[in-house]
Amino acid sequence: MLKIENLTKQYGDKKAVDQLSLHIAPGEIFGFIGHNGAGKTTTLKSVVGILEFDEGEIFVNGKSIKTSPMECKKDIAYIPDNPDLYDFMTGIQFLQFVADIFEIPASVRQERIQKYADAFELTKDLGEAISSYSHGMKQKLAIISAWIHAPKMILMDEPFVGLDPKAAHILKDMMREVCAQGGSIFFSTHVLDVAEKLCDKVAIIKAGKLVKSGSMEDVKGDTSLEEVFLELEEK
Amino acid sequence: MAHPLLRKQFMEAGAFLTQNKEKGTRRTRGKIIELAILYLIIAGALGASVYYMAELMCEALVAIGFGWLYHMSMSTSAVVLGLFASMFNISGMVYQAKDNDMLLAMPIKPWKLLAARLFSVWCWILIYEAVVYVPSMMVYYKVAYKYQMLKATTVLCNIGMYFSLSILILSLSCLLGFLVSLISQKVKGNSMVKVVLSLAFIALYYYLYMRAYSVIQQFLSSASAIGGKVKGAAYPLYLVGKAGSGDGAAVGIITGVVIIFFAIVWLVMKATFIQMATKSQARKRKKFSLRGEKGRSQQRTLRYKEEKRFLGSAVYMLNSGLGVIVIPILGIFLLVKKNAVLGMLTQLEMTKPGTSMLVLIAGICMVAIMNEMTAASISLEGKTIWILQSLPVDLWNVLKAKIALQLEFTVLPVLFCSVCMMIVSKPVWYYGLLMILLPQLFALLVAQFGLFANLLWPNLKWTSEAAVIKQSMPMLVSMFGSMIFVALLAGAYLLLSSVVTTLVFLLIVAVLLVSVNVVLWWWLKNKGTEKFRQL
Numbered sequence: 138m139l140k141i142e143n144l145t146k147q148y149g150d151k152k153a154v155d156q157l158s159l160h161i162a163p164g165e166i167f168g169f170i171g172h173n174g175a176g177k178t179t180t181l182k183s184v185v186g187i188l189e190f191d192e193g194e195i196f197v198n199g200k201s202i203k204t205s206p207m208e209c210k211k212d213i214a215y216i217p218d219n220p221d222l223y224d225f226m227t228g229i230q231f232l233q234f235v236a237d238i239f240e241i242p243a244s245v246r247q248e249r250i251q252k253y254a255d256a257f258e259l260t261k262d263l264g265e266a267i268s269s270y271s272h273g274m275k276q277k278l279a280i281i282s283a284w285i286h287a288p289k290m291i292l293m294d295e296p297f298v299g300l301d302p303k304a305a306h307i308l309k310d311m312m313r314e315v316c317a318q319g320g321s322i323f324f325s326t327h328v329l330d331v332a333e334k335l336c337d338k339v340a341i342i343k344a345g346k347l348v349k350s351g352s353m354e355d356v357k358g359d360t361s362l363e364e365v366f367l368e369l370e371e372k
Numbered sequence: 373m374a375h376p377l378l379r380k381q382f383m384e385a386g387a388f389l390t391q392n393k394e395k396g397t398r399r400t401r402g403k404i405i406e407l408a409i410l411y412l413i414i415a416g417a418l419g420a421s422v423y424y425m426a427e428l429m430c431e432a433l434v435a436i437g438f439g440w441l442y443h444m445s446m447s448t449s450a451v452v453l454g455l456f457a458s459m460f461n462i463s464g465m466v467y468q469a470k471d472n473d474m475l476l477a478m479p480i481k482p483w484k485l486l487a488a489r490l491f492s493v494w495c496w497i498l499i500y501e502a503v504v505y506v507p508s509m510m511v512y513y514k515v516a517y518k519y520q521m522l523k524a525t526t527v528l529c530n531i532g533m534y535f536s537l538s539i540l541i542l543s544l545s546c547l548l549g550f551l552v553s554l555i556s557q558k559v560k561g562n563s564m565v566k567v568v569l570s571l572a573f574i575a576l577y578y579y580l581y582m583r584a585y586s587v588i589q590q591f592l593s594s595a596s597a598i599g600g601k602v603k604g605a606a607y608p609l610y611l612v613g614k615a616g617s618g619d620g621a622a623v624g625i626i627t628g629v630v631i632i633f634f635a636i637v638w639l640v641m642k643a644t645f646i647q648m649a650t651k652s653q654a655r656k657r658k659k660f661s662l663r664g665e666k667g668r669s670q671q672r673t674l675r676y677k678e679e680k681r682f683l684g685s686a687v688y689m690l691n692s693g694l695g696v697i698v699i700p701i702l703g704i705f706l707l708v709k710k711n712a713v714l715g716m717l718t719q720l721e722m723t724k725p726g727t728s729m730l731v732l733i734a735g736i737c738m739v740a741i742m743n744e745m746t747a748a749s750i751s752l753e754g755k756t757i758w759i760l761q762s763l764p765v766d767l768w769n770v771l772k773a774k775i776a777l778q779l780e781f782t783v784l785p786v787l788f789c790s791v792c793m794m795i796v797s798k799p800v801w802y803y804g805l806l807m808i809l810l811p812q813l814f815a816l817l818v819a820q821f822g823l824f825a826n827l828l829w830p831n832l833k834w835t836s837e838a839a840v841i842k843q844s845m846p847m848l849v850s851m852f853g854s855m856i857f858v859a860l861l862a863g864a865y866l867l868l869s870s871v872v873t874t875l876v877f878l879l880i881v882a883v884l885l886v887s888v889n890v891v892l893w894w895w896l897k898n899k900g901t902e903k904f905r906q907l
Contacts, residue, residue, distance in 0.1 A: 182758075186762065187761045187762055189906065207764050208764075210763060210764035215758075215762045217758050219755075221756045222756060223680070223681070223759070225680050225684035225685065226677070226680055229662070230680065233667070233668075234673055234676070234677055235763070236667060237667050237668045237670060237672075237673035238670055238673060238763045239764070240667070240670070241667070243666060243667050247662060250662060251662055260660070260662065261660055262660070263660055263662070264660030
């Protein structure tokens with residue numbers, strides 16, 4: 138589903154991501170872990186075509202993000218760490234906007250908006266301006282907008298920040314549902330407990346370099362993910 | 373405690389010079405000086421145009437003993453400019469500042485925070501006011517020196533008036549800003565409220581200005597008979613004029629009144645500051661249920677987004693879209709003043725056939741520059757730019773939607789104005805065609821040039837949208853660039869008028885406009901989309 142090969146991205150002299158390679162198969166929830174500034178957001182932004190990279194290749198469903206960005210973007214959805222949305226729109230206007238871009242038929246979009254907005258208890262607020270939303274409400278709206286076109290691959294940067302426990306639980310169910318239908322999830326997080334329980338695979342990045350990657354069992358072994366992470370960080 | 377607050381205010385105010393918002397880095401000293409010089413040149417250009425206007429009237433009035441009328445006129449102009457430039461800053465910089473919550477949680481007395489914010493607004497007012505006041509006083513001193521009327525007390529009075537008027541502007545701005553914030557909190561769709569209030573303010577200003585003008589006309593024709601009446605009817609304005617002419621007592625009275633007025637406004641603001649700054653925008657939510665809404669095409673939905681942004685921001689509408697109202701008003705004005713316009717056109721025709729058509733076309737083009745939506749449209753994406761960059765949307769379509777927005781609000785007003793001009797001037801068919809075609813081509817040029825400028829100087833890291841709409845490089849470049857383009861064409865006509873007929877000249881202009889539009893279109897489609905992708 139997603140193949141990252143030798144990805145390198147430099148900001149001036151500093152390598153934010155250095156020769157990073159990952160492979161995410163259909164049906165996998167893939168956790169991406171690292172300290173602040175390790176290169177997680179840069180990697181995610183490179184995958185979704187927001188950032189240009191210096192070396193390497195990224196393939197989404199076999200298509201290169203460099204040569205076929207539009208085709209790749211049709212298959213993916215992205216939620217950034219801080220959901221800055223269009224404050225001048227209402228919630229429903231934003232969802233309609235995203236649905237229009239993906240050319241979702243009216244009946245289908247109606248059904249999906251209803252389903253996810255009801256799940257997050259956001260339906261009654263969709264007529265309000267996004268500027269009046271709390272951080273959590275914006276995060277919920279960003280999640281609904283990502284799910285609205287039933288993408289094959291969803292990339293999320295710290296998706297649980299700002300969500301209440303119930304919404305976080307709903308999001309985890311939604312992630313599992315995507316994977317059950319053959320899709321994939323690639324997300325960064327600092328909440329190691331969540332990653333440990335939710336992810337099929339995990340990758341740990343440090344100073345732009347991949348230091349450990351594999352199935353959750355292989356990475357953590359008999360210890361916890363937190364212990365492995367802290368141990369790697371201290372090296 | 374006041375020092376750190378003031379330091380913060382000045383750092384915030386000076387960030388447009390010291391910070392590179394695009395790269396998020398501090399500018400080098402050389403770059404800061406370079407930018408400061410550029411802004412000084414722009415302020416100087418504005419000041420020079422005021423100087424020119426002031427020269428037209430100063431000597432005529434001083435020579436007949438109506439120096440006070442000159443001072444009154446220039447002082448009210450300075451107040452209006454300062455007021456219009458700063459009244460919306462109060463709402464944004466005082467009540468809706470993003471760091472209000474953080475600072476109010478600190479051990480700082482709220483009145484000190486309010487005072488620091490107002491001080492910052494006042495500094496801006498001094499700059500806005502100086503653009504009008506300083507050149508107009510320079511003209512006055514030149515004329516007064518010629519008539520041997522220049523005294524040190526006059527200069528001192530002018531300095532006193534400069535500061536008194538700045539406090540008056542601050543007080544009026546505070547009062548209007550306070551009212552705007554109060555209404556905004558109560559009424560939904562507050563950007564429209566701000567626009568309506570501003571337009572009402574502009575209309576009121578012009579009404580009063582016209583009234584004052586007619587009073588002045590009467591006064592000039594029969595000064596001794598109705599002088600007392602005028603002084604009685606508009607005594608405060610007369611007093612402002614007298615103060616500017618060097619009447620110390622008038623300066624004292626005005627300063628006293630202004631201080632009392634400011635003290636009242638200050639007490640009201642001080643008493644209500646916390647309530648106004650922290651009042652939740654939450655209103656009773658209306659019931660919402662999902663209804664089957666029709667989808668739009670990708671191109672239509674991108675334009676819809678631009679329309680929502682434009683119509684959702686009072687600052688954007690007032691600063692970049694005033695032409696929507698002013699251009700049709702110009703057309704109506706021409707129809708109403710048909711006879712006077714025809715007289716002027718006949719005189720122009722005597723200089724060279726077709727000149728009147730050229731002047732009319734240039735006139736529409738100049739007012740069409742009032743619509744400058746594209747010049748801020750890239751920067752306004754701000755932190756939300758990730759949305760367009762991550763969605764499967766052709767970025768050329770995004771840029772086209774921005775151009776389309778400007779044309780949507782410009783094409784019809786300009787067409788209406790062209791038709792009004794045709795009704796008044798009754799041109800032969802080919803001039804009529806050019807009267808329709810050239811302003812439309814120019815409107816497209818302004819839209820594309822604004823976008824071009826914003827792609828060259830984008831700022832996505834703003835904290836207040838006013839920074840990219842009112843005080844940005846692309847906005848200035850686009851506006852002055854378009855004006856200079858018209859001025860250069862006028863200059864070219866003067867140079868070529870002995871060689872080519874007006875019709876041929878206008879046809880050359882049409883070809884030039886088409887060519888520049890094609891080049892800009894090509895650049896935006898190829899280089900522009902690439903630049904947008906890399907933002």
